Amino acid sequence: MASTNETPPAHVVIIGGGFAGVAVARGLANKNVRVTIVDKHNFHTFLPLLYQVATAGLEPADVAYPIRTIFGHATNIRFRHAQVREVDHARSVVILEGGAEMSFDHLVVATGATAAFFGIPGASRYAMPLYSLADARRLRNRLLLSLEAADVAAEHANVKLTFVVVGGGPTGVETAGALSELVRIAIRRDGLRIRPEDVRVLLVDLAPRLLTAFPENASRYALRELSSMGVEINFGRSVVEVEEGHIRFDDGERLATAAVIWAAGVTASGTLAHDLQVSPGPGGRARVTADLRLVDSTNVWAVGDAAAVPLNDTQFCPQLAPVAIQSGRHCAAQILRVLDGQPTQNFHYRNKGIMATIGRQAAVAKLPRGGVIKGTLGWLAWLGLHLFYLVGFRNRLRVMINWTWRYFDWPSGPRLIVADAETAD
């Protein structure tokens, strides 16, 4: 072999190991680039199933997978367990907490989003979002501890327990349905001394219907199913304050709550502005051009929930897993084109439909052309799709076992309260 004057391969840094970040890395695996994925967690989280961890249907390990393990076969991909402190765009350098620096040729912002509290007083402090594995564990502990405390209090007096879910999108609907099932199972199987009718699961939304991204017949179906599971639903109602143990609505009602679950929406603005020195654009997301580069940048890209991915001339893509995966894949291809001296291509979202599940055997799916699948068929489709996208064969197997269990209502399940901060004994 002739000794040539080769330049070392370009370095691509990806911030975030969610759907989008992993899709970018997959697109760059075993190509002539060096890739570093930076994430403060050493695992990828399958967010669509977090609500099942929160409601004790699945274990944390069922929906998470070590990032290193995903790319064990790709020698050009490294993982770096770190928190990004800042990006120095002028020098093309990522600065990590602790001060270490990583220079990049291309940078991909795939930092996702977090719960949006819309400035509602007390919401960020007392309401419980569901956007990370830690969120899910915390919420589960809260739910189970509330039930244990109610069981004790029920010895002496009648106890009422109210869980409020704020938001009637897929996360809110799925969580309310699963929570209602958890309560029913816990009372019947675990012999808790609370009457089922004394536990209230209340879903509130400002909108006049559930699942506004779906057609109206899907909303009606979800409403009917949730109601039959004992979930109360209030439309056109907004939250004005969340306190410890209470919630206050715009109509003046103040309600004692065991937990307020926050499923009202997401924003990307905090992370972007603070850590990445990117000023938030539409919906708190990073402004990108049609090829997914940050406006005014040639080598910084944004994908997934963190980016305002264009859908057409006037609209942006919704913050959904398929958008994250497709934009990640597109970004990887474009980076390779740029490195190869070719012009970039514009991103086009291929709508594959959306779905939400309401409980065992009830789900609703909206097809790309607007059709709706409901009921058991929708549920089976939901189940298959989620198993398919779950990373790792073992996770799929474990989730399948857990679901089978829950489906047949066998009297076990991971209803463990493992405290966040526990003393040594």
Add this chain to the structure above:
Amino acid sequence: MASTNETPPAHVVIIGGGFAGVAVARGLANKNVRVTIVDKHNFHTFLPLLYQVATAGLEPADVAYPIRTIFGHATNIRFRHAQVREVDHARSVVILEGGAEMSFDHLVVATGATAAFFGIPGASRYAMPLYSLADARRLRNRLLLSLEAADVAAEHANVKLTFVVVGGGPTGVETAGALSELVRIAIRRDGLRIRPEDVRVLLVDLAPRLLTAFPENASRYALRELSSMGVEINFGRSVVEVEEGHIRFDDGERLATAAVIWAAGVTASGTLAHDLQVSPGPGGRARVTADLRLVDSTNVWAVGDAAAVPLNDTQFCPQLAPVAIQSGRHCAAQILRVLDGQPTQNFHYRNKGIMATIGRQAAVAKLPRGGVIKGTLGWLAWLGLHLFYLVGFRNRLRVMINWTWRYFDWPSGPRLIVADAETAD
């Protein structure tokens, strides 16, 4: 049916939902007594497999099971999720944290044991014991975080990583073996940039051999197996101080450590004296008569690790799961005899042997008559026995799947770092 002047059934309070407490409750299930199990955790933990949770071979939910679910079928058994503050023996009342009181006709102390630090400076603060699910999670996070940090540091310099296991009993041997496997898998499969020879797993013990409860040929076998897995073993060496990131030995050596794992022994004294107003006796355990009642008490019993269960006139039983289970069963039978007006019987321990595993395919078992089983056969016996005693069919299934995975070394596994105290995003 004639209306009779029946007295309400006697109330038995069991403090602790471990092997011993669960065995007592099982013995009282569906009998004419009311039973309340009090535990600060809502789950039963299968302690013999904690080291596998710590070394990322199993998930917390694989070795834990909700106490309520164990007794879902027994209507006379209640669970109370609470911490005991104090026992008022004169009034026969248990006082819980928060002030609630529970009166009892019989009380069973099944509070188990915790790590014994023998007053060694810094040990209780900086060494990591392995006696609860929280301990196991904390240790796992520490191990995985150390490897991640070493991977980063290895970019710039040669990194040495030392894990010290203090204690050469079954827990120490099992943890050292599994830790050594974890390191090897993490380096090979996850592409960590540390050289295997730079990670040191050091087991120290004051004794001249491993597994002193076993015959000498078992000790030699364990030593050979651990050594072949790369574990260094130092005998006749004691720890004089544990500091943050360091350990100091009696020979003056001070070693930088990534983690010090404390498997040096257990004591029951703290819980007994503080919470239960029982003065600790032999080995920190509660003094009991031959029928397992506290000395000087007619209605307070002690079982399992918390009790100095007599083996014969001069010796006490070891603190092992079989002793806990057998003493719990015996205690339940005696309570029923007392309530029935019959005299109590003395407890006799039936030795069923002991076992320890050293890694995949290597284990050692000591049979009741002194024989030893080693190697694959021992490992299969160990495996079968542990699956058999694990509570809940689903747990057994999940553990079997996890072990099969690990056995074939498939590149996945729950190597997740889920922090104890994590911020909301």
